Amino acid sequence: MTTVIRQNDLIDSVADALQFISYYHPVDFIQAVHRAYEREANPAAKDAMAQILINSRMCATGHRPICQDTGIVTVFVTVGMDVQWEADMSLTDMVNEGVRRAYNHPDNVLRASILDDPDGARKNTGDNTPAVIHYNIVPGNTVDVHVAAKGGGSEAKTKFAMLNPSDSVVDWVLDMVPKMGAGWCPPGMLGIGIGGTAEKAMQIAKESLLDPVDIQELQERGASNRSEELRLELYEKVNQLGIGAQGLGGLTTVLDVKVKDYPTHAANKAVAIIPNCAATRHAHFTLTGEGPALQTPPNLDDWPEVAWEAGDNVRRVNLDTVTKEDVKSWQPGDTILLSGKMLTGRDAAHKKMVDLIAKGEELPVDLTGRFIYYVGPVDPVRDEVVGPAGPTTATRMDKFTRTMLEQTGLLGMIGKAERGPAAIEAIRDNESVYLMAVGGAAYLVSQAIKSSKVLGFPELGMEAIYEFEVKDMPVTVAVDSKGESVHQTGPKIWQAKIKDEAIKVV
Numbered sequence: 001m002t003t004v005i006r007q008n009d010l011i012d013s014v015a016d017a018l019q020f021i022s023y024y025h026p027v028d029f030i031q032a033v034h035r036a037y038e039r040e041a042n043p044a045a046k047d048a049m050a051q052i053l054i055n056s057r058m059c060a061t062g063h064r065p066i067c068q069d070t071g072i073v074t075v076f077v078t079v080g081m082d083v084q085w086e087a088d089m090s091l092t093d094m095v096n097e098g099v100r101r102a103y104n105h106p107d108n109v110l111r112a113s114i115l116d117d118p119d120g121a122r123k124n125t126g127d128n129t130p131a132v133i134h135y136n137i138v139p140g141n142t143v144d145v146h147v148a149a150k151g152g153g154s155e156a157k158t159k160f161a162m163l164n165p166s167d168s169v170v171d172w173v174l175d176m177v178p179k180m181g182a183g184w185c186p187p188g189m190l191g192i193g194i195g196g197t198a199e200k201a202m203q204i205a206k207e208s209l210l211d212p213v214d215i216q217e218l219q220e221r222g223a224s225n226r227s228e229e230l231r232l233e234l235y236e237k238v239n240q241l242g243i244g245a246q247g248l249g250g251l252t253t254v255l256d257v258k259v260k261d262y263p264t265h266a267a268n269k270a271v272a273i274i275p276n277c278a279a280t281r282h283a284h285f286t287l288t289g290e291g292p293a294l295q296t297p298p299n300l301d302d303w304p305e306v307a308w309e310a311g312d313n314v315r316r317v318n319l320d321t322v323t324k325e326d327v328k329s330w331q332p333g334d335t336i337l338l339s340g341k342m343l344t345g346r347d348a349a350h351k352k353m354v355d356l357i358a359k360g361e362e363l364p365v366d367l368t369g370r371f372i373y374y375v376g377p378v379d380p381v382r383d384e385v386v387g388p389a390g391p392t393t394a395t396r397m398d399k400f401t402r403t404m405l406e407q408t409g410l411l412g413m414i415g416k417a418e419r420g421p422a423a424i425e426a427i428r429d430n431e432s433v434y435l436m437a438v439g440g441a442a443y444l445v446s447q448a449i450k451s452s453k454v455l456g457f458p459e460l461g462m463e464a465i466y467e468f469e470v471k472d473m474p475v476t477v478a479v480d481s482k483g484e485s486v487h488q489t490g491p492k493i494w495q496a497k498i499k500d501e502a503i504k505v506v
Contacts, residue, residue, distance in 0.1 A: 001082065001141055002082050002083070002084050002141060003080070003082060003083050003084065003141040003142065003288065003289040004083075004084050004085075004086050004289050005083055005084070005085055005086065005087075005143055005287050005289055006086045006087070007085070007086060007087035007088070007089055007094055008292070009287055009291055009292045009293075010091075010094045010095070010098065010143065010145075010287060010292075011094050011097045011098045011101065012098070012292040012294075013098070013145065013285050013287065013292045013293045013294065014075070014094075014095055014097075014098025014099065014102070014145070014147060015098040015099075015101040015102040015105070016102075016292065016294045016295055017098075017102075017145075017147040017283040017285060017295055018073065018098070018099060018102035018103070018110070018147060018149060019102050019105055019108060019110075020283055020295040020297075021147070021148075021149055021281035021282060021283050022064075022065045022066065022070055022102075022108065022110055022149070022281065023059040023060060023062070023063045023064055023065060023066060023108070024059075024060055024295075024297070024298060025056050025059075025060070025066065025279075025280065025281075026212070026213075026280060026281075026282065027298050027302045028212045028213040028214075029189075029213055029255070029280045030053065030056050030302075030303060030304075031213075031302065031304075032213045032255040032256065033049055033052060033053060033056075033187060033255065033278070034053060034304040034306075036049060036187055036245075036251070036252035036255060037049040037050060037053060037304075037306065039251060039252075040244075040245070040250055040251055040252060041250070041251055041497075042244055042245075042248065042249050042250040042251070042490070042494060044248040044249070044250075044333055044476065044486070044490070045244040045245035045246065045248045045249065045250030045251075045252075046245075046250075047308070047335070048245040048246040048248060048438045049187070049245050050306050050307075050308045051308055051438045051440075051441040051444055051474070052245075052278050052438065052440045052441055053303075053304055053306040054306055054307075054308055054441070054444055055440065055441040055442065055443050055444040055445075056303065057300070057303045057304075057305075057306075058443050058444060058447075059388075059443045060298075060300055060303060061300065062443065063107070063108055064108060064378075064381075064387065064388055064443050065108070065110060065111070065378055065387070065388045065442065065443065066279045066281070066388070066440070066442065066443065067151060067277075067278075067279035067388065067390055067439070067440060067442045068111060068375065068376060068377055068378050068387070068388045068389050068390045068392075068442040069111065069113060069151040069152055069153060069279070069376070069390075069392070069442075070103070070110040070111045070113065070128070070149060070378065071113070071148075071149030071150045071151050071152075071279075071281065072113065072114060072128075072131075072132065072149070072150055072152065072155065073099050073128065073129075073131035073132070073147065073148070073149055073150075074131065074132045074133075074134075074147075074148045074149075074150055074206060075095050075131050075132070075133045075134070075145060075146065075147050075148075076133075076134045076136070076145070076146040076207060076210070077091065077095070077133060077134070077135050077136070077143065077144075077145050078135075078136045078137075078138055078143070078144040078145075079091070079135065079136070079137055079138070079143050080138060080139065080140030080141045080142050080143065081137060081138065081139055081140065082139075082140060082141035083140075083141055083142070083143055091135070092130075092133055095131055095133055096129040096130050096131055099127070099128055099129050099130075099131050100127040100128070100129055102128075103127050103128040104127055106381070107381065108381065109378065109379045109381055109387070110128065110378065111128075111376065111377075111378045111379070111387070111462055112124055112125065112126055112127055112128045112461075112462075113128060113152065113376075114128050114129065114130070124461060134203060134207075141288075141289075142286050142287060142288050142289075143286065143287040144284075144285075144286050145284070145285055145286070145287070146207075146210050146282060146283070146284050147282065147283050147284075147285075148206075148209070148210065148281060148282040148283075149281045149282075150206075150276075150281075151185075151277050151279055153183050153184060153185060153277065153392065153393045153416070153417075153439065154183070154184035154185060154188065154274075154275050154276060154277035155274070156183060156184075156393065157180040157181070157183055157184040157275050158202075158272070158273065158274045158275075159176045159179075159180065159272070159273040160198065160201065160202065160270070160271070160272045160273075161176075161270075161271050162198065162268060162269070162270055162271075163269040163270075163271055164269065165266070165267070165268070165269050167269060169192075169194060169230060169269075169271055170230065170233055170234060170237065172271060173190075173192065173234055173238070173271075173273060174234075174237055174238070174241070176273055177190075177238055177241060177243070177253070177273075178241060178243065178491070180273075180275065181247060181395065181417055181418050181487070182243070182246055182247025182248075182416070182417040182418055182439075182487060183393035183394075183395060183416065183417040183418075183439075184275040184276075184277050185246065185277035185278045185279070185416065185417075185439035185440045186243060186244070186245060186246065186247065186252075186253045186254065186275075186277075186278070187244075187245050187252045187253060187254060187255050187278065188254065188255065188275055188276045188277045188278055188280060189209055189213070189254060189255055189256045189257070189258060189275070189276040189280065190234070190238065190254050190256075190257045190258065190273055190274075190275055190276075191205040191206060191207075191208040191209040191258045191260075191273070191274045191275070191276065192205055192208065192230070192234070192257065192258065192259045192260075192271065192272065192273055192274075193205030193206075193207075193208065193259075193260055193261070193262070193270075193271070193272040193274075194227075194230075194259065194260070194261040194262070194264075194269070194270070194271050194272075195261045195262040195263060195264035195269070195270060196262035196263070196264055196270060197264075197265075197268075197270060198270050200262055200270070201262070201270035201271060201272040202272045202274070204260040204261070204262055204272075205260070205272040205273065205274040206274050207260060208258035208259065208260040209258060209274065209276045209280075209282070210282050210284070211258055213255055213256045214256070215231065215232075215235050215255070215256040215257065218231060218232060219232065226261070227259040227260065227261055228259075230257075230259045231256075231257045231258065231259050234257045234259075235254060235256065235257045238253055238254050238257065239251065239252060239253050239254060239498075240495070240498050240499070241253060241491065241495055242490075242491045242492070242493070242494030242495030242496070242497070242498050243491045243494075244490065244491065244494055246416070246417070246436065246438060246439065247417060247418055247487045247490070247491065248333075248476070248486060248487070248490045249486075249489075249490025249491045249492075249493055249494035249495075250490075250494055251494070251498065277439065277440060278439060278440030279439075279440050279442075283295055308474075313334070313335065314335045314336070314337055315330070315334060315335070315336045315337070316336075316337045316339065316472070317336050317337065317338055317339070317340075318339055318340050319338055319339065319340030319341055319342055319370075319371055319470075320340040320341055321340075322340075322369075322371075322411070323369075324369075324411065324431060327411065327412065327431070327432070327433045327481055328431060328481045330433060330477045330480055330481070331477060331480060332477055332478070332479070332480050332484045332485070332486045332489065333476065333477060333486050333490075334476070334477040335474065335475075335476055336435065336474075336475050336476070336477065337472040337473065337474055337475075338371075338414075338435075338448075338470055338472070338473040338474075338475060339470060339471050339472060339473070340469065340470065341467055341468070341469050341470075342370070342371045342372065342373050342414070342467070342468050342470060343365060343367065343370050343371070343372045343373070343455070343465055343466070343467055343468075344372065344373045344374075344375050344377075344464075344465060344466040344467075344468060345372050345373075345374070345463075345465045346374050346375065346376055346392050346396070346397070346463055347396055347397070347463065348457070348460050348463040349456070349457055349460060349463055349464065349465050350397055350400040350404070351400070352457055352460075353400075353404070353408075354400050354403050354404070357403060357407050357408070363408065363456070364455060364456030364457065364465065365455045365456050365465055365467075367404070367408035367409055367410045368408065368409035368410075369409060369411050370409075370410060370411060371410075371411060371412040371413065371414060371435075372404075372410060372412075372413055372414070373391070373413075373414040373415070373437075373468065374391055374392045374393075374394055374396075374397055374413065374414065374415035374416075375389050375390065375391055375392060376392060376462040376463050377389035377446070377452075377462060377466070378442075378462075379462075380452075384446070385446075385449055385450060385451055385452050386446055386449050386452040386466075386468070387446060388442035388443045388445070388446050389442055389445055389446045389449060389468075390416070390437065390438070390439055390440065390441055390442030390445050390446075391414065391415045391416035391436070391437040391438075391439055391445075392415060392416065393415065393416055393417050393439075394413065394415030394416060394417055394418070394419055394423075394434065394436075395417060395418065395419060395420050395423070397413070397415070397423075398419060398420045398422055398423040399422070401413070401419075401422070401423040401426045401427070402422070402423075402425075402426035402429075402430075405426055405427070405429075405430040405432050406426075406430060410432070411432060411433070412432055412433045412434065412435060413432070413433075413434050413435070414434075414435045414436070414437055414475055415434070415435075415436065415437070416436060416437060416438070416439035417436070417439065417487070418478070418485060418487035418488075419434055419478070419479050419485065419487075423479075424479055424483050424485055425483065427479050427481070427483055428481070428482060428483030431481040432481065433477065433479065433480060433481055434477075434478050434479035435475040435476065435477060435478060436475060436476045436477075436478035436486075437473070437474070437475050437476075438474075445473065448470045448471055448472055448473035448474075449468045449469070449470050449473070450469045450470065450471050451468070451469040452466055452467070452468050452469075453466065453467055454466055455467050
């Protein structure tokens with residue numbers, strides 16, 4: 001029987017799904033984080049998960065984005081062959097119109113992150129289109145749609161290899177995960193695609209991340225095929241690496257591992273890893289010809305009540321008066337509450353500043369003795385000072401770090417995840433410091449920001465240089481003035497603890 005699907009029904013359903021996932025975690029995911037939080041033995045990792053859980057509840061009640069990076073949209077559309085469209089737009093254009101309306105919704109503006117001409121002008125399209133869309137045509141008379149929004153930090157950690165047929169997938173994954181660092185904001189999920197061709201392995205790895213968290217159920221019933229065997233083995237062995245929440249070291253690095261496979265050529269074994277971060281966002285709906293398919297809000301009683309408290313060892317730091325001598329006393333792993341004025345800047349702003357320095361031209365702001373926060377905030381709505389404003393991956397700024405520290409007088413940096421060897425060396429040489437804010441807690445972080453104004457490069461939009469005035473913004477000393485990094489020491493310590501104490505992954 002033929003079903004007629006109206007154009008606006010698909011557009012409205014896509015727009016609704018994207019708004020919905022911007023502020024609601026999947027319930028199964030947040031409950032998995034809570035289980036990991038309850039059993040975590042590393043105080044730093046436990047604190048990071050507490051912030052993620054608190055942020056999730058705040059976003060669910062306040063209807064604001066979980067993360068400032070509201071993602072690139074990926075859509076999987078399965079169309080029944082008995083569907084007839086009442087439309088004057090292509091299916092691709094319908095999906096993109098849904099994305100456009102979602103990201104420009106006046107009550108919850110989402111950050112537009114998509115750049116056209118990716119190796120050239122890299123100009124923002126302004127509405128987060130186009131989406132990446134995958135189609136499948138099957139028997140039937142419905143349209144089945146999965147919508148996901150994937151952050152750039154976790155997408156950047158994607159790995160791919162064309163293994164030899166006899167090579168071990170497990171060995172390759174265990175080699176790759178530590179190299180991914182913490183920029184994908186663990187704890188999250190790993191999607192693994194095996195087989196097909198290069199692009200097919202990538203596609204099924206991404207698609208696997210749409211499945212619910214069910215590793216505990218699989219542990220109870222046992223594996224029934226090779227993919228499930230791999231899931232169980234990798235879940236246990238990846239967590240035994242001790243990487244932990246935000247890469248700080250701990251018992252939980254992954255909440256689940258998903259594996260999908262596809263028949264492949266006898267000479268090949270294509271393998272892809274795609275991580276999902278602590279801002280896991282996806283939704284599903286089916287159009288049956290009876291109007292739009294809108295999402296049903298979850299029961300907030302399913303969200304855990306978690307409190308975050310500043311411990312006795314917390315330092316309170318005034319950014320307006322902090323000195324180089326003060327910074328020298330900070331120790332790796334210290335929790336600090338920042339108050340005062342900080343600057344912001346990420347990739348595009350750093351590139352512009354380094355280019356100006358090379359030309360001997362004046363910068364738009366004086367960085368002497370200041371701290372810079374690597375962030376691209378969401379635009380504010382209603383009475384907000386700024387929208388969700390969590391950290392971006394700091395390693396992208398590594399190549400600029402020595403120039404910034406030595407040529408501008410910059411004192412410290414704030415971001416997420418680890419720093420690379422060159423940046424750590426520059427921090428040590430200049431007796432600077434790198435502080436880490438929790439990725440996946442963007443709305444919580446934004447509550448500490450009391451004022452915001454643009455000071456430089458306004459043409460860069462969310463990548464402009466802002467000045468934020470903050471009150472008690474929580475951060476962790478990730479690289480101290482002597483060059484010691486918690487992202488190097490923490491996982492090693494916890495990998496040894498897990499091995500020595502035979503802590504069981506559950």
